[in-house]
Structures are given as structure tokens and as C-alpha cells.
Amino acid sequence: MKYIDQQLVVKRMNGRNLVNKLFKGIFMLATLVSLLFLAILLYRIGTQGISHLSWDFLKNFASRFPEKAGIKAALVGSLWLMAVVAPTSIILGVGSAIYLEEYAKKNRITAFIRTNISNLAGVPSVVFGLLGLTIFVRALSLGNSVLAAGFTMSLLILPVIIVAAQESIRAIPGELRDASFGMGATKWQTIVKVILPAAIPGILTGSILALSRAIGETAPLIVIGVPVIIQFLPSGVMDTFTALPMQIYDWSSRPQQEFQVVAAAGIIVLMVVLLLMNTVAAVIRNKFQKRY
Amino acid sequence: MRPSVQEMIAQSKGKKFKKNVEKFVPVILFLIASVSVLTTIGIVLTLIVETITFFTRVPITDFLFGTTWLPFSNKEAMFGIWPLIIGTLKVTLIATIVAVPIGIGAAIYLSEYASETVRRIVKPVLEILAGIPTIVYGFFALTFVTPVLQSFFPEIKIFNAISPGIVVGIMIIPMIASLSEDAMSSVPKQIREGALAMGSTKFEVAMKVTLPAALSGIVASVVLAISRAIGETMIVSLAAGSTPKMDGDFTGSIQTMTSYIVQVSKGDAGYGTTIYYSIYAVGFTLFVFTMVMNILASYVSKRFREEY
Numbered sequence: 001m002k003y004i005d006q007q008l009v010v011k012r013m014n015g016r017n018l019v020n021k022l023f024k025g026i027f028m029l030a031t032l033v034s035l036l037f038l039a040i041l042l043y044r045i046g047t048q049g050i051s052h053l054s055w056d057f058l059k060n061f062a063s064r065f066p067e068k069a070g071i072k073a074a075l076v077g078s079l080w081l082m083a084v085v086a087p088t089s090i091i092l093g094v095g096s097a098i099y100l101e102e103y104a105k106k107n108r109i110t111a112f113i114r115t116n117i118s119n120l121a122g123v124p125s126v127v128f129g130l131l132g133l134t135i136f137v138r139a140l141s142l143g144n145s146v147l148a149a150g151f152t153m154s155l156l157i158l159p160v161i162i163v164a165a166q167e168s169i170r171a172i173p174g175e176l177r178d179a180s181f182g183m184g185a186t187k188w189q190t191i192v193k194v195i196l197p198a199a200i201p202g203i204l205t206g207s208i209l210a211l212s213r214a215i216g217e218t219a220p221l222i223v224i225g226v227p228v229i230i231q232f233l234p235s236g237v238m239d240t241f242t243a244l245p246m247q248i249y250d251w252s253s254r255p256q257q258e259f260q261v262v263a264a265a266g267i268i269v270l271m272v273v274l275l276l277m278n279t280v281a282a283v284i285r286n287k288f289q290k291r292y
Numbered sequence: 293m294r295p296s297v298q299e300m301i302a303q304s305k306g307k308k309f310k311k312n313v314e315k316f317v318p319v320i321l322f323l324i325a326s327v328s329v330l331t332t333i334g335i336v337l338t339l340i341v342e343t344i345t346f347f348t349r350v351p352i353t354d355f356l357f358g359t360t361w362l363p364f365s366n367k368e369a370m371f372g373i374w375p376l377i378i379g380t381l382k383v384t385l386i387a388t389i390v391a392v393p394i395g396i397g398a399a400i401y402l403s404e405y406a407s408e409t410v411r412r413i414v415k416p417v418l419e420i421l422a423g424i425p426t427i428v429y430g431f432f433a434l435t436f437v438t439p440v441l442q443s444f445f446p447e448i449k450i451f452n453a454i455s456p457g458i459v460v461g462i463m464i465i466p467m468i469a470s471l472s473e474d475a476m477s478s479v480p481k482q483i484r485e486g487a488l489a490m491g492s493t494k495f496e497v498a499m500k501v502t503l504p505a506a507l508s509g510i511v512a513s514v515v516l517a518i519s520r521a522i523g524e525t526m527i528v529s530l531a532a533g534s535t536p537k538m539d540g541d542f543t544g545s546i547q548t549m550t551s552y553i554v555q556v557s558k559g560d561a562g563y564g565t566t567i568y569y570s571i572y573a574v575g576f577t578l579f580v581f582t583m584v585m586n587i588l589a590s591y592v593s594k595r596f597r598e599e600y
Contacts, residue, residue, distance in 0.1 A: 020493035024405050030397025031406075031414060034465045038421050041432050048435075095324030103318045104325075116329050122516070122586035123579065124523025126550050127335060129557070130575045134338040138563070155331045162328065184301075188317050209423075216425025219525035219550070223557040223571075245427045245526075252431045252530055260435050267428050274423070 045271075049264025057265055061231050062247065066258035069251070071266050073230045077146075077241035078215055078273070080234050084150025085157070085214050090207050092154065093161030097203075100162070101169045102191055121159035128156045129223025137224055144225045147237040152220050157210040164206020168199040201288030208281040212274050218245035244270045339579055342572035349566050355573060361536035361547070363556075363567050371570055373577055375536035379453070379546035380581075383528055386457025386542070387464060387521040392514055394461075395468025399510070402469070403476035404498045415470065422466040430530030433459040438531060451533025451545035459531070460524050464517040471516070475509020476502050508596035512589040519585035523578060525550035549578045 060070020096117075104110040132152030142148035172195055180190040221243055228250040234241040248270065251263035295303070347355070350371045358372015398418065402411050438455040441448050448454060479502050487497045503510070533545025534555050547555075553571045561567040 016493050016496070020495040023495045023498075024401070027397045027401035027405060030394045031401045031418075031469075033394055034398060034418060034421060034462065034469070035414070037462050038417070040436075041424070041428075044436050045428070045432065092324055092327050095321050096328060099318070099321035099325040103321060113325055113329055116332050118590065119583070119586055120328055120332055122519055122582060123335065124525065124550065124582055126523065126525045126553050127339075127575050127579050130553070130572060131331070131335045131338055133557075134342065135334055155327075158328055158331070186314050188313050212423070216423075216427065218425070218427045219529075219554065222554050225557060245425060248427050248431065249526065249530070252427070252434060260431075263431055264435075267431060270425065271428070274425070278423070 042271075045264050045267050048261060049266070049268045052261045052265035053268055057262075058269070062229050062242075062250075066256065066262050069259070069262045071244070071247060071269055073233060074242050074244045074247035074266070075269065076233050077230070078243045080146045080237070080241055081150055081153065081243055082211060082215065084146055084237055085153045086207075086211055088150060089154040089157050089161055089210065089214075090203075093158055093207065093210075094165045094203055096158075096162045097165030097169055098191060098196075101166055102187070102195070117159045117162055121163075124219075125156055125217055126219040126223060128152055129220035131155070132220055132224045142238070144227065144240055145238045146234055146241050149221055149224055149226055149241070149243075150237070152224060153214040153217065156217065156220060157214050160210040160213065161203075161207050164210065165199070165203045168202025168206065169195060171202065172198045201284050205281045205285045208277050208284070212277040212281075215243075215273060215277070216245055216270065218249050221246050222249070244273070335579070339572055339576040342569055343576045346566070346569035346573045349569070350573075359538050361552075363570055369566065371566075371573075373574065375538045376547060376549045376552055376574060377577070378538055379532070379536060380522055380548040380550070380578075382453040382542055382546055383457045383460055383524075383532060383548055384518060384521045386454055387461035387524075388514075388518055390458050390461025391464045391468055391517060391521075395465045395513075395517070396472055396510065398465065398469040399472035399476060400498050400503070402473045404494055404502060411473075415473065418466045418469055421462065422470075424463075426463065426524060426526040427530075429459050429463055430456075430527040433527055433531035445543070448543045449533075449545055451531065451535075453532060453542040453544075453546045456527045456531040457542075460521050460527050463524070463527070464520050467517045467520060468510075468513050471513030472506070472510045475506040475513070478509075479505045508593050511596075512593035515585055515589040515592060519582045519589065522585065523550060523582050525554060529554045549574050549581075553578075 057070050058075065059072055060068060061073050062071075063069040096113075100110065100113065104113070129152065132148060132155075136142045136148035136151050137144060140148075142151075176194055176198065177190055180194045181187075185193070226242060226246050227240060228242055228246055230240065230242045244266065248263050248266040251259045251266060355371050355373050357374075358370060359374045360370040360372045361375040362370040402414060406414065433455045434450075437459055438448070438450060438452065441452075441455055442450075483501055483505065484497050487501045488494075492500070528548045529551040532548060532551055534547050534551060535545040536547040536552070537544070552574055556567055556571045561571070
């Protein structure tokens with residue numbers, strides 16, 4: 001009696017190995033398809049928009065004529081927006097994170113705040129636009145100003161910053177805290193002088209990534225009623241403004257073919273801004289990465 | 293003479309300000325932390341209040357059961373939400389068909405087959421896809437994907453459900469791939485090695501060991517990604533058109549809940565008009581849809597988590 005049929009085993013094994021190889025190829029293809037798509041997207045927009053990219057494009061205001069259309073108001077407007085969003089969202093985000101990590105007791109309220117933050121992260125951005133329209137634009141009558149849009153965007157990216165700050169605070173080992181308390185420091189002194197300095201690289205990295213999301217968001221701005229054609233620069237946070245994604249949206253949705261090129265040029269500017277921010281975030285992460 | 297340590301301690305204890313800092317800081321930080329809760333309350337309240345105003349003008353039954361969405365009609369405006377829901381579901385369906393196989397395939401490749409180096413390079417590159425602004429995707433759908441589709445299937449219109457569906461799908465791939473990969477990577481090595489030692493091929497390990505063990509995480513990632521697809525705004529606003537329809541046609545112009553909100557906001561609907569309030573009713577419906585998906589995702593990942 002034969003216990004093992006050698007030939008049958010080899011035959012079956014060959015078949016199974018073949019299936020393995022086949023699916024390895026399929027899974028690899030799935031990965032490659034998404035990477036390929038990214039490559040096509042970047043290549044396509046790059047080649048489409050590069051011809052329109054010039055100093056004039058950066059220096060001109062929006063125009064009815066595609067060849068004269070520029071992005072100055074949007075570029076400056078986006079910077080103004082960031083000037084409101086960055087401090088607001090970072091103060092709120094880091095403050096919440098410190099509270100949750102250092103002060104919060106393990107009770108129902110804390111659990112509720114945590115659940116709420118993760119739920120808030122899943123709310124569509126267009127709904128945040130409705131919130132901004134009702135609370136900031138109408139109820140507080142800030143109009144479609146930099147401030148109203150900035151507050152709306154800050155709330156939108158708040159969950160991302162809170163989670164990033166929480167993670168980097170949590171990564172600081174307990175010994176550092178214990179040592180600080182052992183030296184007689186109070187809780188707040190420990191937080192300000194020991195924990196925050198050690199957590200700042202992580203907090204900054206997360207915040208910059210969150211801000212880069214705010215720069216690319218369009219839907220809340222449209223709902224708030226941020227205009228597109230603006231021939232002046234805002235001089236304060238109460239002024240009307242326009243932003244990069246708004247301008248791109250306007251150009252993309254125009255029927256004339258020529259504006260597609262202008263839109264692509266605008267996208268290049270937006271992507272360069274995002275790339276710069278991501279690079280800064282990566283540099284901070286690499287430079288200050290500490291292992292305890 | 294310098295004060296002794298004891299004196300210094302006594303002095304600093306006497307300082308009112310420092311004492312107060314320790315007392316007030318937690319309170320202030322608690323207030324800051326409650327901003328996120330206030331935001332949620334603010335969202336829910338504004339949506340509910342304005343939606344109720346809407347229902348004083350349009351019967352709620354017309355909204356919930358109506359099958360015609362004609363808010364701009366000169367004769368009689370119709371506010372039946374279903375065409376917008378169907379439009380949203382069309383785009384979401386296509387996005388899911390695109391994203392689930394590719395996303396899970398990529399996750400399996402990265403967690404089971406790829407070397408550590410490949411994974412470390414590919415994962416962040418994939419996540420670039422998630423960081424690209426949706427307006428860029430929308431532009432790409434309108435100016436590249438639609439014309440390419442049209443060259444294969446001439447019956448597809450400029451505005452359709454397929455092209456934005458595909459692009460939304462691409463957008464959510466990294467979400468599925470990344471979260472599923474995390475779930476699969478957290479399956480302990482020993483289990484895999486045990487299966488390999490029994491003579492399984494890597495494919496068999498992936499299908500019969502890793503995938504079932506990580507299923508809750510994978511399902512949660514898919515549900516979250518679908519929720520994101522439902523709420524996606526700019527891609528559909530640019531590429532899907534603005535024709536609310538109730539049929540099963542994917543090749544013509546449709547309208548989604550999100551793109552309706554954008555369409556009205558763009559046209560600056562006068563404050564106080566029925567159309568103005570209708571965006572809140574639609575926003576509320578959208579909010580309910582995504583909230584249900586998010587809660588479902590966190591339920592799945594908690595309830596069915598395998599403990600090792």
C-alpha cells in the first residue's frame with residue numbers, strides 16, 4: 001500500500017504554485033494600476049498646464065479672456081485663509097489633545113468626546129460648508145470673509161490635528177513625565193516644558209498635513225459663497241477673498257476649451273504649494289525624529 | 293543671602309498665580325476640547341432647524357416618497373429626494389466596484405507578497421492619491437477620463453455617472469488599501485508561518501488565514517471608503533452633471549445630493565427661499581447616510597475584532 005502518491009503530490013503542488021503565481025501577479029497588477037493612475041494624472045495635468053504657466057499667470061487677476069487669466073487673487077487669498085486656519089486649528093487641536101491625553105479622566109464624557117471626534121472626521125466637507133454658512137456667515141454675520149471661511153476650515157480639519165497631536169503626545173514615554181514630577185514640577189509645568197517640546201515635531205507634521213488638506217478643499221468654500229472673480233487683494237480678515245481651489249473650479253467648469261489649460265496651470269500651482277508643505281512636513285519628521 | 297530651598301518652596305507655594313494656573317488650565321483645555329462636540333451639535337442643530345423650516349413649506353411625505361426633483365420649476369417645484377439618492381448611489385456603486393477589488397488586491401500584495409522595502413515605498417506613494425485635492429480629480433474626470441471613455445463607448449455623454457464613479461473609486465483606493473493592509477499586517481506572524489509550514493502556498497495563506505482573520509478591519513475600511521464616496525462633492529459637481537434622474541442609466545447626466553448643494557450655493561439662492569432651505573434638507577439626508585456608514589464601520593471593527 002502506498003501512503004503517498006509522489007506523482008499526485010507533485011502534480012497538485014504544481015497546480016497550487018501556479019495559482020499562487022497567478023494571483024501574485026493579479027495583486028501586483030492591482031497595486032500597479034493605482035500607481036499608474038497617479039502617474040497618468042500627474043503627467044496629464046503637468047503637460048496640459050505647463051504651457052500657460054508664467055510669471056504673468058501668477059501676477060494677473062482673473063479675467064474673461066483665457067490668455068490673460070491669472071491666479072494672483074486666489075494665491076494670496078489662500079495664504080490669507082491659512083493665516084486664519086493655522087492658528088485657530090492648531091490651538092484648538094493641540095489644546096484638545098493635551099486635555100484628552102493629560103487631564104481627561106476615563107469617564108463617559110471623555111469617551112463621548114473621543115467618539116465624537118472620530119465621527120466628526122467622517123462628516124462630508126460640504127456639510128461643514130452648511131455649518132459655516134449658517135453659523136459664521138449668517139448668525140455671526142461675518143459674510144463671505146476670510147474669517148468665516150477660515151473658521152469653517154479650522155473645524156473641518158480639527159479632528160485630523162487632534163488625532164495627530166494625541167499620537168505624538170502619547171508617544172512620549174512616561175519616564176519623562178515621572179522625572180519632571182520627581183523634580184517637583186507641577187502638571188502644567190511638565191506639559192509646557194517637557195511634553196510639548198518633545199511632541200512638537202509630531203504635532204507640526206500632523207498640522208501641516210491637515211493644513212494642506214484645508215488648502216485643497218473646495219466644497220465648503222462654494223457653500224459659504226466665496227466668490228471667484230475678484231480684482232483686488234484682501235487687506236484684512238473681514239474682507240472678501242477667493243482661493244486656489246475656487247479659481248480652479250471656476251475655470252474647469254467653463255465651457256471654453258482654452259480655460260481647461262488655465263485650470264491645469266492653476267492645478268500645477270496648487271500642487272506645488274501642497275508639495276512644498278508636504279516636503280516641510282517630511283523634513284520636520286526626519287530631522288526631529290527621536291526614539292526614546 | 294540666598295534663600296534656602298525650603299524658603300523657595302514656601303515662596304512659590306505662596307504665589308497665587310501659579311496655583312491658579314494649575315486650577316484653570318484643565319478647565320480651559322476642557323472648554324477647548326468641547327469645541328469638537330459643539331461643532332457636532334452645531335451641525336446637527338443647523339441641519340435640523342433649517343430642515344424643519346423646509347418641511348413647513350414642503351410636506352415631509354413629498355420629500356421622502358417623491359420621485360421627482362424639480363426645485364427650479366417655474367410652475368410647481370417638486371422636492372422628491374429619490375432622484376438625488378439614486379444619483380449618489382450610482383456614483384457610489386461604480387466607485388465601490390472599482391475600489392474594492394483594486395484596494396484589497398493592493399493590500400494583499402503589500403502585506404503578503406511585497407518585501408519590506410517595496411511596502412515602505414509603495415504605501416506612502418499610494419497615499420499621495422488620498423492627498424490630491426478632489427477638485428483636481430474632478431478636473432481629471434471631466435477632461436481626461438470622460439473623453440477616453442467616450443472614445444470606447446460613444447453613447448456616453450459629457451456628463452455621466454461612470455467617469456466620476458471611476459475617479460471617486462480611484463480616490464478611495466488608498467483608504468481601503470492602507471487600512472486593510474494595517475488590518476492584515478496585524479495578524480500575527482506565527483499564524484501565517486504555521487500555515488506555511490503545513491505546506492500552504494502564500495495565496496492559500498492569504499485567502500484562508502490572513503483574509504478571514506483581518507476581515508473585520510477590511511470590511512470596516514470598505515464601509516468607511518463607501519461613506520467617503522457618498523459624501524464626495526467636487527468630482528461629481530464637475531463631471532456628473534446636474535440632471536436629477538430616477539432611472540438606471542449610467543451614461544447620461546445625473547445629479548447627486550452633494551452636487552445639488554453645490555449647484556444651489558453657486559447660484560446664490562436667495563436667503564429664505566424654499567430652494568435655500570432645500571439644501572439643508574438634502575444636507576441632512578447626506579449627513580444621515582454617511583453617519584450610518586461611519587457608525588456601521590466602527591461597529592464592525594469593534595464587534596468582530598479577532599483577539600490574539
